[in-house]
Amino acid sequence: MSNLAAENKSEEKVIKLDVERDGHGDHTRRHADRFKILLFVLPFLLLISMTLSVMLGPVSIPALTVWKIALSHFPLLENLTTKDWSTAQSNIVWEIRFPRVLLGATVGAGLALVGAGIQALVRNSLADPYILGVSSGASVGATLVILFGAFSLFGEYALSLAAFLGALLSVILVFLLSQVGGRISTIRLLLAGIAISMILSAATNFIVISAPEGEGIRNAMFWMMGSLVGANWNSLPMAVIAVTITFIYLVSQSRALNLLMMGEETAATLGLNIDLFRKILIVITALLTGVLVAVSGAIGFVGLMIPHIVRLLIGSDHKKVLPISLLMGAIFMIWADVGARLVVAPEELPIGIVTALCGGPFFIWLLRKSSYSFGGNS
């Protein structure tokens, strides 16, 4: 009898060892290692990407010149370098390319951040920053401005302002529709988002087909697919501030985001005030998305894809997912914009086309990879 027990035990040990060899055991240790490596490598990669992106274009500019010109614009550092560049170079680097690269990085970072937050909020891996109708609301506002010159009172800010107001309006509608007895119901939130998106898309399409001239329609289409063409130093601060605040808030709540992913009941019994937290989360992510859409249009795929890639690499802990998503989103968007500028130069592609064309196949590869469950039951 005791022999048998001993035999069973040794058998158990063998099985356990096998499991470890299969890689289950160090699965999450790999995650932790990767996180450290990425946290160290990605900032450098971001800096290199930004430099390369500013260098590349119809007029290529050496890396050294790029940073000399950049440094010359900082009040205390301007005397560190000698001025050996032309005014034309300075203008291209500082007035055109730098704001664009920075805006691209900011928008990419912001969308990835919102994507991670929203996927935790609705516990659904299909969710992206636009799931609550933000982009379709913004499109209504933007097309009205582009095609009919609405809000002309606000001059160059008309487009951003109209897009932001449209986004806000749709989110408020979705928010109100998803409440049941003061509680936010996740499934209602998703469905209300879809319904409002459909209605507002129809409104956008109606505005587009009733537009008087062809050029405006092209511009409107361009905007709806997302573009960083409008980047300038004025459009940056708002976006940077919004991304920074959201990032700090979400990281401070990373424990709560993790709890939310475990399910409502679990989160509540572990001390999270889910009703309040969800509402704050909706408001803050919607505001950030609104700001981003206002400056760059609705750039798709980034907010959906980046958080999934990050989770595949380093696991689901938000303390790690958020910073890595931020960096990856920024880097991805910079390169997508390089593609948008260079592929059909001197013409430009809407960046949304590039993000979808690059991201789509990669995402399909991810789908075929069996080790990642996308947050579904494997």
Add this chain to the structure above:
Amino acid sequence: MQINVEGVSSSIQEKRIISDIYLQAKSGRFVGIVGPNGSGKSTLLKSIYRFHKPDCGVITLEDNDIYKLSAKTTSQKMAVVSQETNNLFDFSVREIVLMGRAPHKKMWATDTVDDERITVEALQKVGLIDYGERSITTLSGGEKQRVMVARALAQQAEVLILDEPTNHLDIHHQLQLMDLVKTLNITVIAALHDLNIASSYCDQIYVMNEGEIVTSGTPEEVLTESTLQEVFRVNTNIIKHPITGKIHITFLSDAMQPSNLDEREPLNV
């Protein structure tokens, strides 16, 4: 820590699920709730662990109305293993058990050495010490269930609410879990399906049927042939077990009725 449920009624979408429930769990006692499917056990527990606000009645935790406490304060005192087990995302077992420390954490606080130690101890107690670095998605149903128990242990609460904790578990782990819970010496309220387990471990049992408490008392008082016939619609034979001294229930389904057994053809060997 004592829990009192006084005159609680709860509805789900206007439909009354439980009505006028009175229940008391004295400090350190193991209280079982048994009853057929749909009798309202889970709804009662949800009301107690502050997830489903009752229509009327009061639930107190050491004389404090539980719905007047914050979610955080409650979670420091009360740990729950609910039936919600959909762990969709890729967390490691250790990360999930560490979540049990969340009630004791301020916003920016990081996990301390103490938290790590408590996590390891909790994993040890449920026999999953080697599973810490594994992804929850690779675990079996029973293993997941034990992870949830470990997380509840990590909460270090004085009250433990269990909603059918032995679901998914094989008999060895059922007994291991119940032994573990029993040795914690904290107040336990558990919805249980297995009546023999209930009789072995509970100090007090409440029997629910159609949203009401039918009877309550010690296992000997409550688990009688007539009550089980009335509530569960089964025929039973109940004895005091010679070894354990606990009452033991044998279920006599139609096929197992002595008269039917007799009629069966003897096996030709």
